[in-house]
Amino acid sequence: MLIALDFWAVLAEWPLLLKGIAWTLGLTAVSAVLGLLVGVACAWARTDGPPWLGWPAAVYVELIRNTPFIVQLFFIFFGLPAMGLRLSPEVASIIAMVVNLGAYSGEIVRAGISATPRGQIEAGLSLALSRVQTFRHVLLPPALRRVWPSLVSQLIIVMLGSAVCGQISTEELSYAANLIQSRNFRGFEANLIAGAIYLLLALALRALLNWLGPRFLFGEHRRHA
Amino acid sequence: MLEFSLWDILRNLLLAGRWTIVLSLIAFVGGGVVAMILLIARTARWRGAPTFVAGYVQVFQGTPLLIQLFLAYFGVALLGVETSAWTAASVALTLYTSAYLTEIWQGCVRAVPKGQWEAAQSLALDFREQLRYVVLPQAGRLAIAPTVGFMVQVIKGTALASVIGFVELTKTGTMITNATFKPFLVYSCVGLMYFILCFPVSYYARTLERKLHVKH
Numbered sequence: 001m002l003i004a005l006d007f008w009a010v011l012a013e014w015p016l017l018l019k020g021i022a023w024t025l026g027l028t029a030v031s032a033v034l035g036l037l038v039g040v041a042c043a044w045a046r047t048d049g050p051p052w053l054g055w056p057a058a059v060y061v062e063l064i065r066n067t068p069f070i071v072q073l074f075f076i077f078f079g080l081p082a083m084g085l086r087l088s089p090e091v092a093s094i095i096a097m098v099v100n101l102g103a104y105s106g107e108i109v110r111a112g113i114s115a116t117p118r119g120q121i122e123a124g125l126s127l128a129l130s131r132v133q134t135f136r137h138v139l140l141p142p143a144l145r146r147v148w149p150s151l152v153s154q155l156i157i158v159m160l161g162s163a164v165c166g167q168i169s170t171e172e173l174s175y176a177a178n179l180i181q182s183r184n185f186r187g188f189e190a191n192l193i194a195g196a197i198y199l200l201l202a203l204a205l206r207a208l209l210n211w212l213g214p215r216f217l218f219g220e221h222r223r224h225a
Numbered sequence: 226m227l228e229f230s231l232w233d234i235l236r237n238l239l240l241a242g243r244w245t246i247v248l249s250l251i252a253f254v255g256g257g258v259v260a261m262i263l264l265i266a267r268t269a270r271w272r273g274a275p276t277f278v279a280g281y282v283q284v285f286q287g288t289p290l291l292i293q294l295f296l297a298y299f300g301v302a303l304l305g306v307e308t309s310a311w312t313a314a315s316v317a318l319t320l321y322t323s324a325y326l327t328e329i330w331q332g333c334v335r336a337v338p339k340g341q342w343e344a345a346q347s348l349a350l351d352f353r354e355q356l357r358y359v360v361l362p363q364a365g366r367l368a369i370a371p372t373v374g375f376m377v378q379v380i381k382g383t384a385l386a387s388v389i390g391f392v393e394l395t396k397t398g399t400m401i402t403n404a405t406f407k408p409f410l411v412y413s414c415v416g417l418m419y420f421i422l423c424f425p426v427s428y429y430a431r432t433l434e435r436k437l438h439v440k441h
Binding site for chain 2 (some may be wrong): 068166199
């Protein structure tokens with residue numbers, strides 16, 4: 001038995017791979033920002049928001065966390081048009097990723113918030129901050145700092161999960177690998193290279209987020225100033 | 226033309242749900258065995274084992290499960306074995322599960338205080354006995370909740386096996402959609418079935434976690 005691997009046949013298609021990487025990063029960036037916003041809103045609804053908002057947020061979180069991403073994606077892309085809402089693959093992918101990340105990050109941020117002592121809320125309110133201001137300036141920053149490692153891991157999971165979006169022909173990295181494979185039948189090599197690229201992206205994303213979080217999200221730099 | 230009633234759809238999905246469950250169990254049991262071997266190798270510090278296991282975990286947690294499934298699918302074919310979706314999905318999901326479980330369990334072993342190891346050593350237990358009678362029982366107690374929680378991850382992971390042609394819940398959903406042109410209804414039912422499978426497990430994991438915290 002002789003296994004002949006031909007990686008050059010795959011690497012020769014580098015423009016496709018590059019385009020795939022760009023799409024993967026773009027999808028991840030957009031859905032990371034929007035998804036974290038949804039997550040924070042969700043955490044707010046479940047901890048500090050009006051009671052009537054609490055249980056719909058809880059239902060949303062449980063529904064998303066207990067169903068596979070691919071089913072959520074198919075539901076949005078194939079299911080919603082039947083209700084009259086037609087979406088392009090890219091838009092459907094972003095919506096699915098945002099909805100997915102929103103639920104997971106909502107749960108993570110909520111854990112961070114409930115670990116904050118009640119006295120801090122009272123302190124904020126006694127300084128004549130409104131409830132929303134107290135949430136935004138007193139509760140949220142330390143909560144985000146506390147759970148940032150979990151959020152970083154979740155963002156990486158979302159980036160890797162975006163590979164599934166290729167199934168509805170969003171042209172991200174795994175789609176590129178699939179396309180290359182259909183051109184030269186080097187399925188193993190194409191996916192091995194795609195896997196290696198994902199691994200590098202995951203490592204780079206972790207490093208970037210570990211650097212970014214303290215500087216821009218929860219204001220570590222202000223402490224030193 | 227054949228008409229599909231709601232009952233037809235549900236019945237076919239329920240039947241397909243069996244394969245989701247079977248595949249989950251294969252992945253969970255197989256992954257558990259591999260994870261335990263990796264855990265022992267790493268804890269016993271066999272030559273090169275800690276580095277190997279760290280790399281193994283990084284690779285499986287740093288790449289999409291979808292790509293791992295494709296690699297298993299094409300890789301098994303390269304080895305000259307006839308590929309079936311069953312083999313490819315079982316292999317990929319077992320390895321994927323093992324990487325996460327070994328990482329979870331390693332954290333639990335680390336959480337056992339060093340003094341326990343030393344006490345066991347001072348009782349002249351050898352490494353195998355230290356692990357078997359002192360460390361693993363304590364680590365095991367810590368490991369139950371996160372392990373059950375990860376089971377949900379595995380069940381959801383099996384949905385991706387549909388992509389390499391494994392006919393489970395998601396794939397059946399797609400096939401029924403193609404026959405009935407009712408994607409909204411069918412994918413709602415598919416989602417609901419995953420929820421019915423996963424929610425009790427994640428609820429149970431949370432209960433276990435709470436119980437454990439109370440005991441401390």
